[in-house]
Amino acid sequence: MVDDAKASVRSQFARQAAWYTVSAVHRRSAGLNALLRLAAPGPADRAVDVATGTGFTAFALAPHCARVLAVDMTPGMLEEARKLRKARGLGNVAFCLGDAESLPLRSASADLVTCRHAAHHFPHLPAALAEMARIVRTGGRVVLDDTCAPEDRVLAALMDDWERRRDPSHVASYPPTRLREMFERCGLGVTDVVVTHVALRFNDWVRRAGVRAEQQASLRAALVGASPAARAAFRIRLEDDGDVSFGWDEIVILGVKR
Ligand SMILES: C[S@@+](CC[C@H](N)C(=O)[O-])C[C@H]1O[C@@H](n2cnc3c(N)ncnc32)[C@H](O)[C@@H]1O
Numbered sequence: 001m002v003d004d005a006k007a008s009v010r011s012q013f014a015r016q017a018a019w020y021t022v023s024a025v026h027r028r029s030a031g032l033n034a035l036l037r038l039a040a041p042g043p044a045d046r047a048v049d050v051a052t053g054t055g056f057t058a059f060a061l062a063p064h065c066a067r068v069l070a071v072d073m074t075p076g077m078l079e080e081a082r083k084l085r086k087a088r089g090l091g092n093v094a095f096c097l098g099d100a101e102s103l104p105l106r107s108a109s110a111d112l113v114t115c116r117h118a119a120h121h122f123p124h125l126p127a128a129l130a131e132m133a134r135i136v137r138t139g140g141r142v143v144l145d146d147t148c149a150p151e152d153r154v155l156a157a158l159m160d161d162w163e164r165r166r167d168p169s170h171v172a173s174y175p176p177t178r179l180r181e182m183f184e185r186c187g188l189g190v191t192d193v194v195v196t197h198v199a200l201r202f203n204d205w206v207r208r209a210g211v212r213a214e215q216q217a218s219l220r221a222a223l224v225g226a227s228p229a230a231r232a233a234f235r236i237r238l239e240d241d242g243d244v245s246f247g248w249d250e251i252v253i254l255g256v257k258r
Contacts, residue, residue: 005123005171006099010074012169015210017054017076031250032060034194035116035145038254041065045111048135050100050128051118055081055093057145061114062090069105071098100128108137116145120163120173126182133186136257142188147198148251149173155233158226159248165219167209179253188255195251199235202244220244 035057041047041064049058052070054077062068070093072078078095085093098104100115100122113132122128132142147163149156149172156175163170174182176193183190202223206216223236223244230236236246 005121005169006073008169009121012167012209013053013074014076017074017080029198029250030196031145031198031252032057032116034196034252035114035143036060036064038192038194038252039112039114039141039143041112046109047112047114048103048105048110050103050113050115050132051121052081052095053077053118055084055095057114057116058093059084059088059090061112062093065092065112067092067094069094069096069110071096071100071103071105073097073099101131103131103135105135107134108140110135111137111140113140113142114145115143117147119144119146121169121171123171125172125174126185129182129186129188133188133255133257138257140257142183142255142257143252144179144183144255145250145252147173148179148195148249149175150233150248151175151177152233155230158230159234162219162222165215165222166206166211173248176251176253179251183253183255186255187258189258190253190255192254193251195249197235197247198250199245199247201239202246 041061045065047061047065047068049068049070052058052072055070058068058070081095101124113136119125136142149159160172180190202220223246226236234246234248239245
C-alpha cells in the first residue's frame with residue numbers, strides 16, 4: 001500500500017516534471033511568502049528542503065542561507081531542478097534523492113527544514129514529520145506549507161475524494177488541529193500558523209494534473225452537485241464563462257524543536 005502510493009507519486013511527477021518548471025502557481029504564492037517569513041532564514045543556516053520538486057522553495061531560501069540541501073524522491077523533478085539551479089547561478093544549493101519518511105541525513109544536522117506542497121502525498125505524514133524533527137537541531141525550525149482540510153470530517157473526506165480523483169498520488173489533507181497535534185507529538189512546539197485561501201478554477205486545476213476528459217466531466221459534476229454545506233465551505237460557483245470556481249485553505253505552520 002505504502003509502496004503503491006510512492007510509485008504513484010513517482011509516476012505522476014515524472015510526467016509533470018517539465019511542466020512544473022514553468023508553473024507560476026508553484027514558483028510564487030502567498031504561501032511561499034508566508035513560509036519565508038516564518039522560516040526566517042539566516043546567513044549561517046544549513047537548510048534542508050524536503051520534497052523539493054523542481055526546487056522553488058530551495059531557490060527562494062538559498063540567497064538567505066549558508067546552504068540548502070534539497071531532497072526529493074522523483075529523479076525527473078531533481079533533473080529539472082538542477083537545470084534551474086544552473087540557470088539561476090545558485091552555488092549553495094545541492095540536491096539529493098531521498099524519501100521524506102527516511103531522510104538520508106544525520107540527526108541534528110540542519111538549522112531549518114522546509115516542506116512545501118508535498119505533505120498531502122506522504123503515505124504516513126507523522127513519519128515524515130518525525131524525520132524532519134530528527135534532522136533539525138534543538139532550537140531549529142521546521143516549516144510545513146500545504147493545502148489543509150476543513151475541521152469537519154465529512155467535508156475533509158469530500159476534499160480528499162476530489163483531490164484523489166484529480167491526482168491519484170494524493171493521500172490526504174489534514175485540518176489545522178491535526179497538523180498541530182502531529183507537530184507537537186514530534187517535539188516540535190508550534191509557534192506560528194498562517195492560513196490563506198487558495199482560489200482555484202476547475203478547468204485549470206484538472207488540466208494541470210492531466211485528468212482525462214471523461215473523468216473531468218464526472219469530477220465537475222461532483223463539485224457542482226455537492227451539498228449546500230460543501231458548496232459554501234469550498235466556495236463553489238458556476239462562472240459566466242462556464243468554468244467552476246472553488247477553493248480551499250493553505251496552511252503554513254512553524255514548529256521549533258524542543
Ligand atoms: C508539488 S511538488 C513539490 C513542490 C515544491 N516543494 C515547491 O515548493 O515548489 C511535490 C513533490 O513531492 C515529492 N514527494 C512526494 N512524496 C515524497 C516522499 N515521500 N519523499 C520525497 N519526495 C516526495 C514529489 O516527488 C514531488 O516532486
